Amino acid sequence: MKKEARLMQGNEACVEGAIAAGMRFYAGYPITPSTEIAEISAEKLPYVGGKFIQMEDEIAGMAAVIGGSLTGLKSMTATSGPGFSLKQENIGYAAIAEIPCVIVDVQRGGPSTGQPTCPSQGDVMQAKWGTHGDHPVIALTPSSVKETFDLTVRAFNLAEKYRMPVLLMMDEVIGHMREKVELPDPSELEIIDRKRPDCDKDKYIAFKPDEDLVPPMADFGIGYRYHVTGLVHDETGFPSNSTKVADQLIRRLVDKIEMHKHDIIQWEEENTEDAEVIIFSYGCVSRAARTAMKALRDKGVKVGTFRPITIWPFPEERLLELAKKVKTIIVAEMNLGQMVLEVERICNNVTKIDRVNKVSGDIIYPEEIVAKVEEVL
Amino acid sequence: MMTHEIIMAGFGGQGVMAMGKILAEAALREGKNVSWLPSYGPEMRGGTANCNVIVSEDPVGAPIVTEASAALVLNRPSLDKFEKDVLPGGTLIINSSLIDRKATREDIKIYYVPANDIANEIGTGKIANMVMLGAYLAASGAAKEDTVMEVVTEIFSGKKADVIPLNKEALARGAACVK
Numbered sequence: 298m299k300k301e302a303r304l305m306q307g308n309e310a311c312v313e314g315a316i317a318a319g320m321r322f323y324a325g326y327p328i329t330p331s332t333e334i335a336e337i338s339a340e341k342l343p344y345v346g347g348k349f350i351q352m353e354d355e356i357a358g359m360a361a362v363i364g365g366s367l368t369g370l371k372s373m374t375a376t377s378g379p380g381f382s383l384k385q386e387n388i389g390y391a392a393i394a395e396i397p398c399v400i401v402d403v404q405r406g407g408p409s410t411g412q413p414t415c416p417s418q419g420d421v422m423q424a425k426w427g428t429h430g431d432h433p434v435i436a437l438t439p440s441s442v443k444e445t446f447d448l449t450v451r452a453f454n455l456a457e458k459y460r461m462p463v464l465l466m467m468d469e470v471i472g473h474m475r476e477k478v479e480l481p482d483p484s485e486l487e488i489i490d491r492k493r494p495d496c497d498k499d500k501y502i503a504f505k506p507d508e509d510l511v512p513p514m515a516d517f518g519i520g521y522r523y524h525v526t527g528l529v530h531d532e533t534g535f536p537s538n539s540t541k542v543a544d545q546l547i548r549r550l551v552d553k554i555e556m557h558k559h560d561i562i563q564w565e566e567e568n569t570e571d572a573e574v575i576i577f578s579y580g581c582v583s584r585a586a587r588t589a590m591k592a593l594r595d596k597g598v599k600v601g602t603f604r605p606i607t608i609w610p611f612p613e614e615r616l617l618e619l620a621k622k623v624k625t626i627i628v629a630e631m632n633l634g635q636m637v638l639e640v641e642r643i644c645n646n647v648t649k650i651d652r653v654n655k656v657s658g659d660i661i662y663p664e665e666i667v668a669k670v671e672e673v674l
Numbered sequence: 675m676m677t678h679e680i681i682m683a684g685f686g687g688q689g690v691m692a693m694g695k696i697l698a699e700a701a702l703r704e705g706k707n708v709s710w711l712p713s714y715g716p717e718m719r720g721g722t723a724n725c726n727v728i729v730s731e732d733p734v735g736a737p738i739v740t741e742a743s744a745a746l747v748l749n750r751p752s753l754d755k756f757e758k759d760v761l762p763g764g765t766l767i768i769n770s771s772l773i774d775r776k777a778t779r780e781d782i783k784i785y786y787v788p789a790n791d792i793a794n795e796i797g798t799g800k801i802a803n804m805v806m807l808g809a810y811l812a813a814s815g816a817a818k819e820d821t822v823m824e825v826v827t828e829i830f831s832g833k834k835a836d837v838i839p840l841n842k843e844a845l846a847r848g849a850a851c852v853k
Contacts, residue, residue: 302702303702304698304699470737473712474709474711474737475709475710476707476737477707587735591735662736662738662740664740
């Protein structure tokens with residue numbers, strides 16, 4: 298099949314990716330700058346036998362996604378800052394009850410209703426710590442329209458493989474911008490479906506993990522009976538007051554991701570072999586970083602770029618290796634310094650760390666990154 | 675081919691976003707790499723709106739335009755804001771129907787296009803954006819008029835097909851302003 302180049306918006310690419318990955322249920326409440334994800338899902342899902350429902354608010358949207366996934370449908374919701382805050386409690390529910398689902402946050406300026414039409418990266422720590430209690434997190438950050446497609450597919454795959462909510466942390470620029478995209482042929486995509494039980498229906502123990510720490514998941518309503526709760530539960534799914542059960546459950550949830558982190562973590566680096574300075578950035582800022590790097594390389598400055606594609610879990614091992622070789626890491630992000638805290642935690646005793654930050658609602662310009670690199674050299 | 679980095683700006687409702695999308699779509703069909711980045715306030719009609727379009731042989735890096743090869747300004751606040759962002763030797767196209775001052779730059783090419791007046795003569799004020807786009811296409815060669823019309827024809831196929839010839843006329847009248 299001939300690949301056709303299309304002019305496509307990031308939010309549209311997200312829906313295309315979701316449907317290609319097998320999304321058949323979307324519940325949510327539209328909010329700028331994510332609204333097109335709801336609109337296009339509403340338009341497209343009926344054609345593939347899926348269902349779209351607009352709920353009364355973001356909380357209900359997240360709850361419905363959990364319910365949809367429990368019945369066996371790949372489910373997604375999308376929102377922006379204010380809605381992401383509202384969804385947090387139910388994201389925790391999905392984490393403890395091990396419900397595969399995808400939550401898209403097209404980040405805008407905050408806090409509160411903030412700047413609805415402006416880009417931001419102010420929710421990246423909320424992605425990690427937004428819901429209470431210790432829990433595993435997988436969060437991915439696309440930096441182009443095409444990558445939004447790819448990472449939406451991947452978000453579903455990881456959610457299904459590890460039975461957990463996966464966050465796709467977009468930003469307003471990536472959501473709204475249009476660029477040339479050649480979508481892959483659906484037959485070329487790797488699509489992962491959740492493990493389902495193959496035991497007799499009366500022998501099913503819903504939260505008994507396999508060796509990979511992931512329990513097989515039965516679709517609700519086909520005869521496998523089990524209990525689902527946000528309370529700490531034993532392998533049957535029923536609540537438990539045992540400290541031992543609580544310890545085992547929470548540790549297993551976190552270990553499930555630790556065990557498979559090399560499968561989950563992805564990053565991209567460019568010109569790091571001889572770099573004296575590395576520009577660390579993610580999402581739309583990494584495009585400015587790349588432009589800045591090219592301009593600096595033209596002047597003979599040895600600059601490389603590092604871009605986490607998976608921000609949680611963090612690509613800590615590779616960053617530390619690179620940190621040992623460079624004079625400075627510059628962290629450019631559209632917040633007052635969030636991911637830089639993680640970079641500092643890992644690299645503080647190894648190299649110098651500097652920052653480029655912006656919270657005006659304007660994106661970071663390549664020139665601003667160039668100026669910072671020239672300042673630190 | 676040079677890289678075209680274009681700022682298009684005006685009030686919400688003037689069709690700034692639409693003309694940017696049409697240009698990006700046309701350039702894409704001619705095999706170029708393109709990006710279209712909108713910027714608008716929380717309000718829509720009547721608020722300020724602008725978009726950045728990049729047309730390039732190479733993959734597009736930062737989609738924001740700070741040093742523009744061209745700016746198309748449809749209202750006075752846009753001229754005030756973006757005149758300085760045009761690179762020396764670049765192009766500034768001014769909607770002189772609504773903008774009551776002249777440009778102050780002397781190191782760029784400046785075209786005054788009475789886009790709203792021409793649009794009203796054609797029969798619909800809504801088409802002023804396409805007059806501006808016609809002027810830009812003629813000044814820059816960023817995309818061919820035929821490809822732009824191919825895109826316009828697809829957008830307005832069906833019930834709105836009667837506006838297709840008006841668009842063609844708008845592009846031609848705009849182009850005539852830069853010759």
